[in-house]
Amino acid sequence: MSDRIFGVVGILISIGYVFAALAIEESFLSDAVGPKAFPLIIAAILGISSLVIALRPDAEPAWPSLARLVEIAAAVVVLILYAEMLPVAGFVIATAFAAAYLAWRLGSSLLEAVLTGIGTSVGIYVIFHLVLGLSLARGPFGF
Amino acid sequence: METLANLGDGFAIAITWQNLLLALLGCFLGTIMGALPGLGPSNGVAILIPLAFTLGLGATPSLILLTSVYYGAMYGGRISSILLGIPGDEPAMMTVLDGHPMAKKGMAGEALSLSGVASFVGAFFATWGLILLAPQLVKIALLFGPAEYFALFALAFMTLGGVSSTNQAKSAFAAALGLGLATIGVDTQTGVPRFTFGEVHLYDGLDFLVAIVGLFALSEVFIFLETRHGGAEADGKKMVIGKLYPPMSMLKACTPTMLRTSFLGFIAGVLPGAGASLGSFISYSMEKRLVDKKGTFGTGDPRGVAAPEAGNNAAAGGALVPMLALGVPGSGTTAVLLAVLLALNITPGPLLFTQNPDVVWGLIAALFIANFMLLAMNIPMVGLFTRVLMIPSRILMPIVAMVSFVGIYGISGSTFDLLVMIGFGVMGWLLRKFDVPLVPIILGTLLGNAMENNLRRAVTIDNGNWWTLVDSPLALTLWAIAIIGFVLPLIVGARVKAGMHARRDDEGAISD
Numbered sequence: 001m002s003d004r005i006f007g008v009v010g011i012l013i014s015i016g017y018v019f020a021a022l023a024i025e026e027s028f029l030s031d032a033v034g035p036k037a038f039p040l041i042i043a044a045i046l047g048i049s050s051l052v053i054a055l056r057p058d059a060e061p062a063w064p065s066l067a068r069l070v071e072i073a074a075a076v077v078v079l080i081l082y083a084e085m086l087p088v089a090g091f092v093i094a095t096a097f098a099a100a101y102l103a104w105r106l107g108s109s110l111l112e113a114v115l116t117g118i119g120t121s122v123g124i125y126v127i128f129h130l131v132l133g134l135s136l137a138r139g140p141f142g143f
Numbered sequence: 144m145e146t147l148a149n150l151g152d153g154f155a156i157a158i159t160w161q162n163l164l165l166a167l168l169g170c171f172l173g174t175i176m177g178a179l180p181g182l183g184p185s186n187g188v189a190i191l192i193p194l195a196f197t198l199g200l201g202a203t204p205s206l207i208l209l210t211s212v213y214y215g216a217m218y219g220g221r222i223s224s225i226l227l228g229i230p231g232d233e234p235a236m237m238t239v240l241d242g243h244p245m246a247k248k249g250m251a252g253e254a255l256s257l258s259g260v261a262s263f264v265g266a267f268f269a270t271w272g273l274i275l276l277a278p279q280l281v282k283i284a285l286l287f288g289p290a291e292y293f294a295l296f297a298l299a300f301m302t303l304g305g306v307s308s309t310n311q312a313k314s315a316f317a318a319a320l321g322l323g324l325a326t327i328g329v330d331t332q333t334g335v336p337r338f339t340f341g342e343v344h345l346y347d348g349l350d351f352l353v354a355i356v357g358l359f360a361l362s363e364v365f366i367f368l369e370t371r372h373g374g375a376e377a378d379g380k381k382m383v384i385g386k387l388y389p390p391m392s393m394l395k396a397c398t399p400t401m402l403r404t405s406f407l408g409f410i411a412g413v414l415p416g417a418g419a420s421l422g423s424f425i426s427y428s429m430e431k432r433l434v435d436k437k438g439t440f441g442t443g444d445p446r447g448v449a450a451p452e453a454g455n456n457a458a459a460g461g462a463l464v465p466m467l468a469l470g471v472p473g474s475g476t477t478a479v480l481l482a483v484l485l486a487l488n489i490t491p492g493p494l495l496f497t498q499n500p501d502v503v504w505g506l507i508a509a510l511f512i513a514n515f516m517l518l519a520m521n522i523p524m525v526g527l528f529t530r531v532l533m534i535p536s537r538i539l540m541p542i543v544a545m546v547s548f549v550g551i552y553g554i555s556g557s558t559f560d561l562l563v564m565i566g567f568g569v570m571g572w573l574l575r576k577f578d579v580p581l582v583p584i585i586l587g588t589l590l591g592n593a594m595e596n597n598l599r600r601a602v603t604i605d606n607g608n609w610w611t612l613v614d615s616p617l618a619l620t621l622w623a624i625a626i627i628g629f630v631l632p633l634i635v636g637a638r639v640k641a642g643m644h645a646r647r648d649d650e651g652a653i654s655d
Binding site: 003 | 197310313330337338368369370536541546552553556565568569577578595598599602
C-alpha cells in the first residue's frame with residue numbers, strides 16, 4: 001500500500017513539474033532546444049517510474065510506531081528552531097541545547113545529555129573556530 | 144616512462160608537511176568512520192566536504208584529505224564486521240561471513256591483521272590500475288562530443304542502480320528527482336529563472352553540498368532516532384583480540400586469493416554501477432567457487448576474510464577511474480568526491496589530466512602514501528580503533544548532526560541553507576524507508592546541469608535535429624551499454640541482491 005501511495009504522489013509531483021515547466025517564460029534569445037525541453041523529459045521519466053512503482057509495489061516497508069514518528073517530527077522541529085536561533089543566540093549556546101536534546105532523545109540520562117551538549121558545542125567551537133579559524137555564528141556574547 | 148615522471152611530480156606535490164598531515168588525519172578519521180556502524184564512506188566524506196571547503200584548503204589538499212577518508216573507511220569497515228559480526232559499512236558485509244567466525248574461534252587478531260594486509264594489497268594494486276587505465280580512458284574520452292557526453296551521462300544514471308538493484312523503477316525515480324532538483328535556478332543558457340517560485344534564494348539553484356549532507360548525514364540521525372538505538376555496538380559483547388600478526392603460513396595460503404580478488408575487485412570498481420560493495424561480493428563468491436573444496440568458507444576460513452577485503456579495497460580504487468577520467472562516478476562515495484571537485488570549480492574528465500595534472504598526480508601519489516599509513520595504522524594500532532566501537536551512538540549522533548550544521552553554515556552563513564538541509568534530511572529518511580537509492584539523487588543534482596548543457600549544445604550544433612544524439616558509432620555504443628545496464632538487473636538483480644543482503648541492513652540505500 002505504501003508504495004502505491006508513493007507512486008501516486010510521484011505522479012502528482014511530475015504533473016506539477018510539467019505545469020511549472022510550461023510556465024517558464026521563454027527568453028527572446030533562445031537556443032534551438034530552449035529551457036523547457038529537458039525538464040519535460042525529466043518529468044516524463046519521473047511520471048513513468050512513479051506509475052511503475054504504483055502498479056508493481058514492493059513489500060511493505062517497516063513503518064515505525066506513531067510514538068517514533070512523533071519523535072522524529074519533534075527532532076525536526078528542534079533542528080528548525082536551532083537553524084533559526086543560530087544567528088540570534090550564537091553558536092555555542094544554540095548548539096549546546098540542540099546537541100543535548102538529541103542526546104537525551106537517543107536515550108542519555110539528563111546529566112549525560114547536558115554534558116554531551118556542552119561538550120559537543122565547546123569542542124566544536126575550540127577545534128573549528130579557535131584552532132582552524134572557521135567562522136561560526138556569533139551571538140550576543142561574541143560566541 | 145612518462146607515467147613514472149608524472150608520478151614523480153605527484154610525489155613532489157604530495158610530500159609536503161601539510162599534505163602528509165592531511166593524509167594522516169584523513170586515514171585516521173576514515174578508519175574510525177568505517178569502523179562505526181552507521182557512518183560509512185559516503186556520509187563520512189559528505190560531512191567533511193563543507194569543512195574542507197570552508198577551511199580554504201586548495202584542490203589537491205582537499206582531495207588528499209577526502210580520498211584518504213575514503214580509503215580509510217574501506218579499511219575500517221572490517222573491524223566491526225570481524226569483532227561484532229555487524230558490518231561497519233556496506234562493503235564490509237561479506238567480511239562478516241568468515242571474519243566473525245574466526246573471531247569466535249579466538250583468532251580475531253589474526254583475522255584483523257590478515258584483512259589489513261588484504262586491504263593493503265587490494266588498494267595498492269588498484270592504485271597502479273588507476274595509473275595505467277585512467278590515461279587510456281582519457282584518450283577515448285577526448286573523442287567525445289556533446290552528444291557522446293549526453294549518452295555517457297545517461298549511461299551513468301541507467302547503470303547506477305547497479306546489478307544488485309531489485310527495483311529499477313525506484314532507481315529511475317531517484318535519478319529523475321535529482322535531475323529535476325538540478326534544474327531549479329536560473330537557466331545557464333538563456334538566463335530565465337526556472338522553478339524558483341519567486342524565491343530569491345533559489346535563483347542560484349540548490350547547493351549540492353547541502354543536498355548531500357542532508358541526504359547522507361542528517362537522515363542517518365533520524366534513522367537512529369527512529370530505532371532509538373542509543374547504545375554502543377560493543378555493549379555487552381566482549382572483544383578479545385589476541386595476537387596481532389598472522390602466521391606466515393596463513394599469509395602464504397592467502398596470497399593467490401588476494402591477487403585474484405584484487406584484480407576482480409578493480410574491474411568491478413571501474414565498471415559503471417558496481418562500486419565497492421559489489422566488488423567484495425563478487426570476490427567472495429568467486430573465491431568460494433574456486434578454492435573452497437572442503438566447504439570451510441563461512442566457518443572462519445582465512446581466505447574468506449582476505450577475498451572480500453582485497454576485493455572491496457581494489458574496487459574503491461577502481462571506482463576512482465571513471466570519476467577522474469570521465470567525470471562520471473560509478474558509485475556513491477565517488478559521487479560525493481565528484482562534489483568536492485565541482486565545489487572547487489574543477490571540471491573532472493579528460494581535461495583534468497591536461498589542465499590540472501598536479502591535482503591528479505598529487506592525488507595518486509597521496510593514495511600510495513595513505514595506503515602505507517593505513518597499513519601501519521590498521522595492524523599494530525588496530526586496538527585503538529576497536530575502542531571506538533564502545534562510543535555509544537547517543538553521544539556520537541548529536542556530534543554528527545552538529546558537525547553537519549557547522550559545515551553547511553560555514554559555506555554560506557545562511558539559515559535558509561540549513562532549513563533546506565533539514566528538508567533533505569527528512570526526505571532522505573523517507574526515501575530510505577521506501578528503499579529508494581539516494582546515490583542517483585546526488586548524482587542528478589551534481590550532473591544535471593552538465594547533462595542538460597550537453598544535450599542542448601548537441602542539438603543546437605545540429606540545428607535542432609534531435610537525431611544527432613544517436614548519430615555516431617561511439618554514441619550508439621554508449622546507449623547500447625546504458626540499455627543493457629538498465630535491463631540486466633531486471634533479469635539477474637533479485638538473485639545478486641539476495642546473495643548480498645543475506646542480512647537486512649539499513650544502509651542499503653547508501654550503496655557503496
